[in-house]
Amino acid sequence: RKNCPGTTSEQAGKSSSCAGCPNQKICASGATKAPDPAIAEIGEKLSTVKHKILVLSGKGGVGKSTFSAHLAHTLASDSTKEVALLDVDICGPSIPRIMGLEGEQVHQSGSGWSPVYVDDNLAVMSIGFLLSSPDDAVIWRGPKKNGMIKQFLRDVDWGDLDYLIVDTPPGTSDEHLSIVQYLSSTHVDGAVIITTPQEVSLQDVRKEIRFCQKVKLPIIGVVENMSGFVCPSCKNTSQIFPPTSGGAERMCADLDLPLLGKVPLDPRIARSCDEGKSFINEVPDSPAAKVYQSIVQSIQDYCSNRVTEEQSTS
Amino acid sequence: MEANNDGSMSQVRHVVLVLSGKGGVGKSTITTELALALRHAGKKIGILDVDLCGPSIPRMLSIGRPDVHQCDSGWVPVYTDAAKTLALMSIGFLLEDPDEAVVWRGPKKTAMIGQFVSDVAWGELDVLLVDTPPGTSDEHLAVLENLKKHSRVDGAILVTTPQAVSTGDVRREITFCKKTGIRILGIVENMSGFVCPHCSECSNIFSKGGGEELAKLTGSIFLGAVPLDPLLSTSIEEGKDFIQSFPDSATFSAISSISQTLLESLQTA
Numbered sequence: 001r002k003n004c005p006g007t008t009s010e011q012a013g014k015s016s017s018c019a020g021c022p023n024q025k026i027c028a029s030g031a032t033k034a035p036d037p038a039i040a041e042i043g044e045k046l047s048t049v050k051h052k053i054l055v056l057s058g059k060g061g062v063g064k065s066t067f068s069a070h071l072a073h074t075l076a077s078d079s080t081k082e083v084a085l086l087d088v089d090i091c092g093p094s095i096p097r098i099m100g101l102e103g104e105q106v107h108q109s110g111s112g113w114s115p116v117y118v119d120d121n122l123a124v125m126s127i128g129f130l131l132s133s134p135d136d137a138v139i140w141r142g143p144k145k146n147g148m149i150k151q152f153l154r155d156v157d158w159g160d161l162d163y164l165i166v167d168t169p170p171g172t173s174d175e176h177l178s179i180v181q182y183l184s185s186t187h188v189d190g191a192v193i194i195t196t197p198q199e200v201s202l203q204d205v206r207k208e209i210r211f212c213q214k215v216k217l218p219i220i221g222v223v224e225n226m227s228g229f230v231c232p233s234c235k236n237t238s239q240i241f242p243p244t245s246g247g248a249e250r251m252c253a254d255l256d257l258p259l260l261g262k263v264p265l266d267p268r269i270a271r272s273c274d275e276g277k278s279f280i281n282e283v284p285d286s287p288a289a290k291v292y293q294s295i296v297q298s299i300q301d302y303c304s305n306r307v308t309e310e311q312s313t314s
Numbered sequence: 315m316e317a318n319n320d321g322s323m324s325q326v327r328h329v330v331l332v333l334s335g336k337g338g339v340g341k342s343t344i345t346t347e348l349a350l351a352l353r354h355a356g357k358k359i360g361i362l363d364v365d366l367c368g369p370s371i372p373r374m375l376s377i378g379r380p381d382v383h384q385c386d387s388g389w390v391p392v393y394t395d396a397a398k399t400l401a402l403m404s405i406g407f408l409l410e411d412p413d414e415a416v417v418w419r420g421p422k423k424t425a426m427i428g429q430f431v432s433d434v435a436w437g438e439l440d441v442l443l444v445d446t447p448p449g450t451s452d453e454h455l456a457v458l459e460n461l462k463k464h465s466r467v468d469g470a471i472l473v474t475t476p477q478a479v480s481t482g483d484v485r486r487e488i489t490f491c492k493k494t495g496i497r498i499l500g501i502v503e504n505m506s507g508f509v510c511p512h513c514s515e516c517s518n519i520f521s522k523g524g525g526e527e528l529a530k531l532t533g534s535i536f537l538g539a540v541p542l543d544p545l546l547s548t549s550i551e552e553g554k555d556f557i558q559s560f561p562d563s564a565t566f567s568a569i570s571s572i573s574q575t576l577l578e579s580l581q582t583a
Contacts, residue, residue, distance in 0.1 A: 061339055091448070091483075091486070092335055092449060097478065139450045139455070141421075142421065142423075142452055169448070171368065171447065173367055173418060207413060208415065210415045211417055231515055238512075240544050270519065
């Protein structure tokens with residue numbers, strides 16, 4: 001509806017453009033401005049989750065899901081840690097394939113939905129598990145996507161977790177607003193921002209960073225993926241996605257953000273993702289795997305430092 | 315539904331959506347390169363960029379941030395040249411601050427896209443290419459609904475990269491097309507191998523063969539494969555005309571062949 005003042009604005013239901021809108025009565029009653037009770041429920045449900053990390057970009061295809069999956073695998077390689085990966089990319093859920101869980105279905109029990117387990121200590125949830133065929137398209141508008149995200153946060157029986165990693169779709173829209181909103185009564189450690197070196201990516205990533213600042217989501221740091229390619233034959237490096245404006249390094253310097261690492265292109269990464277295997281397990285000595293490992297260590301340090309800070313200030 | 319044939323789209327001969335489902339496969343790059351190739355072939359082309367969160371096309375065409383003007387028939391698109399052979403309308407032009415995020419929920423995006431489609435005075439065009447964001451959501455439904463009101467949509471080109479993680483999403487986009495009655499003009503496989511400029515060794519960085527397999531699986535036409543080419547990435551970054559700069563490259567040849575096939579299928583439909 002043109003000129004809709006917004007369902008949560010002061011003018012909701014009362015402005016002249018509301019006349020004739022089927023929602024006018026509801027908006028005017030103030031019901032739409034009341035906070036969603038799910039927010040408190042989610043706060044309660046996730047109180048047993050020690051650390052929450054969002055993986056964002058703004059730009060598509062930079063390796064958010066790839067990174068989220070490998071972050072999850074690496075954190076879960078410590079068998080004393082409980083890790084979960086939540087995929088809120090409703091239209092393009094890549095996580096089931098990348099985690100080797102294609103075709104798995106979720107089960108409902110008295111305590112909610114059970115996530116799908118990769119290992120005893122690594123759980124995954126994605127809309128991909130609710131689709132019956134790989135051709136099924138989720139052609140949903142914003143509100144329905146938001147509802148799904150709410151359910152994922154409120155109704156999945158995560159149990160006690162050390163880490164909950166949330167993989168997101170590209171953009172700054174419903175999914176991102178909803179995730180932040182529904183997590184607003186929990187503590188989110190922060191966001192890891194993924195980019196590739198070229199300006200075409202960075203221009204979208206800067207917007208994502210602005211979004212994080214707007215919603216007061218701390219940024220743990222930036223990962224630059226696809227950072228150069230070393231030819232396996234002649235060992236020369238090619239900048240396939242050229243850092244024409246200085247890459248993530250310059251952006252991080254300009255915006256005073258930590259650059260967590262630069263991961264080079266490696267054909268074995270795409271192959272591992274397609275096969276549902278952990279690249280870090282498959283090729284642990286590759287340059288890319290080493291960078292991933294160092295990035296994960298930085299993230300772990302950030303999370304434990306935050307706990308230490310909180311303990312010392314309380 | 316009868317298309318309303320007066321108004322902003324009445325002189326647009328063909329409308330082609332560029333879709334994927336998957337992000338980062340090169341929809342905007344392929345849209346830009348096809349536009350340049352079709353223009354090179356003497357056609358008048360328009361590009362409508364409905365990626366509200368990540369509008370990439372202005373930079374790719376070196377257009378920067380022009381003022382957008384209105385005339386009696388609506389918003390005047392921005393032309394890349396004095397001869398007006400390539401026109402562009404993008405949300406990017408309407409943002410005051412290029413780094414400002416467009417943090418809108420679905421309904422607001424839907425409303426903006428409605429205006430975009432109805433109110434741009436495209437004038438006479440041979441082909442209008444519509445670049446979309448990844449997904450199967452508000453933007454896609456909005457652009458389709460609004461285009462259908464004003465014009466016939468000839469069909470969609472689907473862009474993928476070779477790996478299964480991409481084709482997995484593109485399969486869903488194909489379902490979207492079938493459900494919404496969009497004819498699939500064909501599949502383009504982008505980032506199809508990398509030939510090392512130093513030693514000519516070919517590396518399949520994003521796997522191999524997925525585009526053709528997807529075409530077979532879904533009974534679609536395989537339009538062609540475009541290799542990973544740092545010269546193309548640089549041209550796109552710098553907003554240069556790749557077609558003019560590298561007419562002898564394998565990449566140009568691939569793009570040119572895809573654009574020819576596209577033109578033929580539009581003209582015979």
